[in-house]
Amino acid sequence: MSGSDLIARAAALREQLEYHNHRYYVLDDPQVPDSEYDRLFAELQQLEQQHPSLLTADSPTQRVGGSPLPEFQPFSHRTPMLSLNNAFSDEDIEAFDRRVREVVAGDVVEYEVGPKFDGLAISLVYVDGVLSQAATRGDGYSGEDVTANIRTIRSIPLRLEGPRVPAFVEVRGEVLMLRADFERLNQEQDAKGEKRFANPRNAAAGSLRQLDSRITASRRLAFFAYNIGSAEGEPLLRSQSELMDWLGEMRLPLCQQRSVVKGVQGLLDYYADIGRQRPGLPFDIDGVVYKVNSLAAQQELGFVSRAPRFAIAHKYPAEEALTTVEAIDVQVGRTGALTPVARLKPVFVGGVTVTNATLHNQDEIQRKDVRVGDTVIVRRAGDVIPEVVGIVPERRPYRQVPGKDLFDQAQEPEFAPFEMPKTCPVCGSHVVKEEGEAISRCTGGLFCSAQRKQALWHFASRKAMDIDGLGEKLVEQLVDEGIVRTPADMYKLGLAKLTALERMAEKSAGNLLAAIEASKNTTLPRFVYALGIRNVGEATAKDLARHFGDIDALIHADVEQLLAVADVGPVVAQSIVDFFAEAHNVEVIEQLRAAGVNWPAIEKLSSSNTKLSGKTFVLTGTLPTLSRDDAKARLETAGAKVAGSVSKKTDYVVAGTEAGSKLVKAQELGIPVLDEAQMLELLLE
Numbered sequence: 308m309s310g311s312d313l314i315a316r317a318a319a320l321r322e323q324l325e326y327h328n329h330r331y332y333v334l335d336d337p338q339v340p341d342s343e344y345d346r347l348f349a350e351l352q353q354l355e356q357q358h359p360s361l362l363t364a365d366s367p368t369q370r371v372g373g374s375p376l377p378e379f380q381p382f383s384h385r386t387p388m389l390s391l392n393n394a395f396s397d398e399d400i401e402a403f404d405r406r407v408r409e410v411v412a413g414d415v416v417e418y419e420v421g422p423k424f425d426g427l428a429i430s431l432v433y434v435d436g437v438l439s440q441a442a443t444r445g446d447g448y449s450g451e452d453v454t455a456n457i458r459t460i461r462s463i464p465l466r467l468e469g470p471r472v473p474a475f476v477e478v479r480g481e482v483l484m485l486r487a488d489f490e491r492l493n494q495e496q497d498a499k500g501e502k503r504f505a506n507p508r509n510a511a512a513g514s515l516r517q518l519d520s521r522i523t524a525s526r527r528l529a530f531f532a533y534n535i536g537s538a539e540g541e542p543l544l545r546s547q548s549e550l551m552d553w554l555g556e557m558r559l560p561l562c563q564q565r566s567v568v569k570g571v572q573g574l575l576d577y578y579a580d581i582g583r584q585r586p587g588l589p590f591d592i593d594g595v596v597y598k599v600n601s602l603a604a605q606q607e608l609g610f611v612s613r614a615p616r617f618a619i620a621h622k623y624p625a626e627e628a629l630t631t632v633e634a635i636d637v638q639v640g641r642t643g644a645l646t647p648v649a650r651l652k653p654v655f656v657g658g659v660t661v662t663n664a665t666l667h668n669q670d671e672i673q674r675k676d677v678r679v680g681d682t683v684i685v686r687r688a689g690d691v692i693p694e695v696v697g698i699v700p701e702r703r704p705y706r707q708v709p710g711k712d713l714f715d716q717a718q719e720p721e722f723a724p725f726e727m728p729k730t731c732p733v734c735g736s737h738v739v740k741e742e743g744e745a746i747s748r749c750t751g752g753l754f755c756s757a758q759r760k761q762a763l764w765h766f767a768s769r770k771a772m773d774i775d776g777l778g779e780k781l782v783e784q785l786v787d788e789g790i791v792r793t794p795a796d797m798y799k800l801g802l803a804k805l806t807a808l809e810r811m812a813e814k815s816a817g818n819l820l821a822a823i824e825a826s827k828n829t830t831l832p833r834f835v836y837a838l839g840i841r842n843v844g845e846a847t848a849k850d851l852a853r854h855f856g857d858i859d860a861l862i863h864a865d866v867e868q869l870l871a872v873a874d875v876g877p878v879v880a881q882s883i884v885d886f887f888a889e890a891h892n893v894e895v896i897e898q899l900r901a902a903g904v905n906w907p908a909i910e911k912l913s914s915s916n917t918k919l920s921g922k923t924f925v926l927t928g929t930l931p932t933l934s935r936d937d938a939k940a941r942l943e944t945a946g947a948k949v950a951g952s953v954s955k956k957t958d959y960v961v962a963g964t965e966a967g968s969k970l971v972k973a974q975e976l977g978i979p980v981l982d983e984a985q986m987l988e989l990l991l992e
């Protein structure tokens with residue numbers, strides 16, 4: 308090849324690689340298999356190795372990171388990177404809109420809106436379309452040059468594309484780490500025995516501020532553009548949303564949740580909508596950002612001190628907060644699992660006051676080294692159970708311990724490490740922790756009143772025998788008074804025994820007895836689920852019932868027969884065999900049947916006799932007449948699977964009112980969306 312052919316070939320390869328890169332990392336829609344990308348990459352790499360003069364800064368081969376820097380160079384921003392004022396209430400937003408309308412004519416202002424990413428602000432400088440420098444925000448005027456590290460982020464274009472590439476532009480946006488990549492990184496840190504990152508933001512910051520860009524290259528970072536600093540030779544743009552479209556056209560990654568809304572109501576609706584989506588988003592956000600859409604109006608509004616008057620951040624309640632551990636208690640679950648729970652100094656987090664947080668198990672406590680007295684980070688995201696993310700080591704007091712000599716003064720934490728009890732805190736039975744298992748268990752079984760209570764409560768629960776009125780408190784009383792020991796005892800209860808209980812009036816006792824009586828007519832899946840066999844949830848109980856058709860076949864099934872059931876693996880099969888190997892469990896079943904508990908015969912599953920078998924449904928929002936559980940049950944009876952999230956494998960999404968991100972996802976993926984009536988029709992067909 309001649310010199311000019313070589314240059315042209317290298318340029319063509321770079322262009323193709325960046326195109327496929329964009330399809331893969333930004334659009335999530337690769338056009339060629341990885342092997343094709345690898346082939347093009349290898350060819351370019353070879354060309355550059357043979358002819359080093361061909362190498363350019365915007366070559367995709369430069370995304371792998373280079374030799375470590377001695378330090379970061381300071382970088383002055385041409386246009387300062389300012390911050391945003393925060394709003395916390397609807398009133399704050401009304402006031403913001405009022406201030407905007409004092410300057411901008413018209414009753415209803417149009418706003419460009421998007422999530423407020425919880426990452427690090429970055430400025431990307433493109434000269435003639437080529438990424439030439441990238442810097443952190445720093446104090447807003449001067450940051451650090453992190454160009455080598457930014458190049459390793461695959462979704463950031465090394466060269467801008469399209470018909471409207473300017474001579475110069477500073478693109479502003481946020482670098483962050485997706486939650487899934489953060490979890491993976493922490494698992495890797497564990498495996499290497501290295502320190503965990505407290506949250507995705509810290510992980511993103513730690514990964515970007517690496518003098519060795521090869522480390523940054525090994526971490527998965529994401530980027531979303533949200534604005535520009537200065538530009539030269541940019542097209543005529545009238546609004547923020549046009550500006551965003553322009554950035555997208557040049558292949559800069561934009562977040563899908565951006566939108567344009569009108570007036571205060573539009574802003575508040577958007578805030579509520581993103582708030583609902585927040586727990587399910589792939590990244591952390593701490594609010595939403597509203598910007599007056601018209602760029603002329605933005606100019607007119609200008610800035611007050613260090614923040615724009617045309618934009619504001621509307622924050623959500625923080626998902627993390629600091630508090631102290633007052634005690635660590637150990638709870639005993641239905642299957643005997645001991646769960647350490649941190650009793651916390653009450654703290655407002657995720658919109659509620661939290662006083663307890665799970666510490667999961669002993670391994671977790673050890674790994675995080677949580678001790679009574681420690682200051683901890685508590686996290687509550689969405690409706691997830693609050694958890695202790697980690698301690699703040701700087702807040703732990705240490706005392707001097709005299710050592711062997713004057714120069715060997717050791718430091719020792721004031722607080723003692725937590726240890727799991729050797730005996731059950733409720734029944735005193737031995738606690739075992741199996742090799743390779745994280746969970747410690749009380750060996751007391753149904754002798755342990757904590758396990759008995761949980762087992763009975765589970766038995767009576769709505770998705771099991773559905774005994775209305777038999778809640779946690781009542782079960783506790785019945786067990787503590789020695790009235791009920793096994794589920795079968797519940798069917799021997801009489802009015803006299805019940806009304807003798809504290810706070811139990813004759814009327815509610817009567818209602819309860821009626822509910823117990825009504826629960827006798829049940830279904831086999833419910834009954835199997837109610838038994839509370841370890842590792843057998845609602846779905847497995849259904850599979851087992853359909854596969855075996857009656858309880859006796861299930862009782863006598865061996866591991867091999869159980870493994871023939873769809874979705875039953877060796878662990879589940881063993882739990883089932885273990886359960887029925889206990890004579891008292893089989894005895895209780897006999898007693899329950901003798902007491903009149905019954906279910907209609909069930910047709911054994913033959914996978915083709917149901918009209919929706921093999922189809923996967925996802926339910927979202929509130930349906931007009933059916934409860935979520937009802938709809939699920941009907942679909943499952945027809946052989947369909949009901950999944951929790953929308954993916955390419957979803958066949959139908961059934962949407963009711965207030966349907967959120969699942970509906971959006973379905974529309975994006977082109978999955979048919981049904982309303983309740985259409986779903987019922989499908990079931991009738």
Ligand code: IVH
Pocket residue numbers: 389390391392421422423424425426427428429444481533534596615618620
């Ligand atoms: S616009 C002049 N949009 O929030 C307007 N900022 O408090 C400049 N941030 O340092 C910012 N998501 O790191 C804007 N969608 C978004 C944002 C966003 C996160 C951060 C940014 C900035 C800070 C300002």
